[in-house]
C-alpha cells in the first residue's frame with residue numbers, strides 16, 4: 074500500500090487506544106471503492122486462469138459471461154432483463170443475448186451506457202481485455218456506484234451487448250426492438266464503451282457529421298451534446314492533464330467524429346445522440362494514416378516503430394502496427410507487462426467520469 078487512506082487513520086488510533094471497533098473490516102470496505110472494483114471485475118471477465126477468458130459470440134463462454142453480468146446487476150439490486158436473439162452473418166450463425174439493467178423510472182429521459190461483452194480472435198491469443206472486457210468491467214463498477222446516486226430527472230440504463238464482433242448483432246437487435254415497440258422517443262443519449270483502456274490516450278467521439286451508409290431511416294443524429302458533457306465531466310474529475318481527448322481531423326473524419334464500426338451506430342441511425350469512449354492513439358501514422366487503428370507507440374507492439382516519423386520503420390515489413398485489439402497482446406497478462414498500472418488507472422478514470430456525469434446529468438446536459 075502506497076499511502077494510508079484518510080479514513081484509516083482515526084480507525085487505527087481508536088483501536089490502539091480503546092482496543093475496539095472492527096478496523097480491518099472498515100478499512101477493507103473503504104479500499105473497495107467503485108473505481109478499484111472495476112479491475113477486479115476485469116480479472117473475473119478476461120483472465121483465463123482467474124476468470125472466464127475468451128468469450129466468442131454464440132459460444133458457451135459468451136453465455137457464461139452473460140450470466141456473470143446478469144448476476145452482478147441483480148446483486149446490485151437492478152431490474153435485469155436477458156434479451157435473447159439469433160444472429161446470422163456471412164461467417165456464422167447462432168444465439169446470443171443482451172443484458173439490460175435499470176433502477177429508475179423508464180418513462181423518464183433515459184441515458185444508456187453500453188459495452189459489448191463478446192470477444193474475438195481467440196485463435197490469435199486474444200482474451201478480449203481491452204476489447205472489451207474493460208468496457209464491461211467499468212460499466213459494472215459504475216452501475217454498482219450509482220445504486221446510491223439515482224438522478225432526479227433521468228433514468229440510467231446499462232446494456233451489455235452480445236455478438237458485437239460479428240456485425241454489431243446485439244445492438245442492432247436492441248434498437249430495432251425499441252423501434253418496433255415505439256420506445257425510441259425517450260432515449261436521450263447513448264454512451265458506448267468499447268476499448269476504453271489499454272491504448273495511449275482516452276478519446277471521446279460523436280457520430281460522423283455525414284449519416285452512416287448503413288442507416289435505413291432519415292432520423293440520423295450527429296448531435297455532439299453527450300460528447301461535450303463527457304468532456305466537461307472528465308475535466309472536472311480528472312483535470313486538464315488527464316481529461317478525455319478529441320481526435321484531430323484526419324482523412325474522411327473531421328475532428329472528434331467516428332465511423333459506424335461499433336455498437337453506437339444503430340443508435341445514431343435511429344436519431345439518438347451518441348458518444349463513444351475509446352483508448353487509442355490518433356498521433357500515429359498507421360497502416361492507413363492517422364486513423365486511430367494503431368493503439369500505442371509501445372515498441373513491443375511493433376515489428377519496428379520509428380518515433381521520429383510516428384510510424385512503422387518499414388511500412389511494407391510491419392506486422393503488428395501498434396494494435397492491441399484482436400491480437401495476442403489483448404490479455405491482462407500482456408498489457409500489465411507492457412504498461413504496468415495503465416489499464417487499472419484508465420479503468421478507474423473512466424469509472425469516475427461516468428459516475429460524475431450519470432449521477433447528475435442535469436449538471437452537464439442542457440436539455441432533457
Ligand SMILES: [Zn+2]
Pocket residue numbers: 189204205237267268335
Ligand atoms: Zn470492441
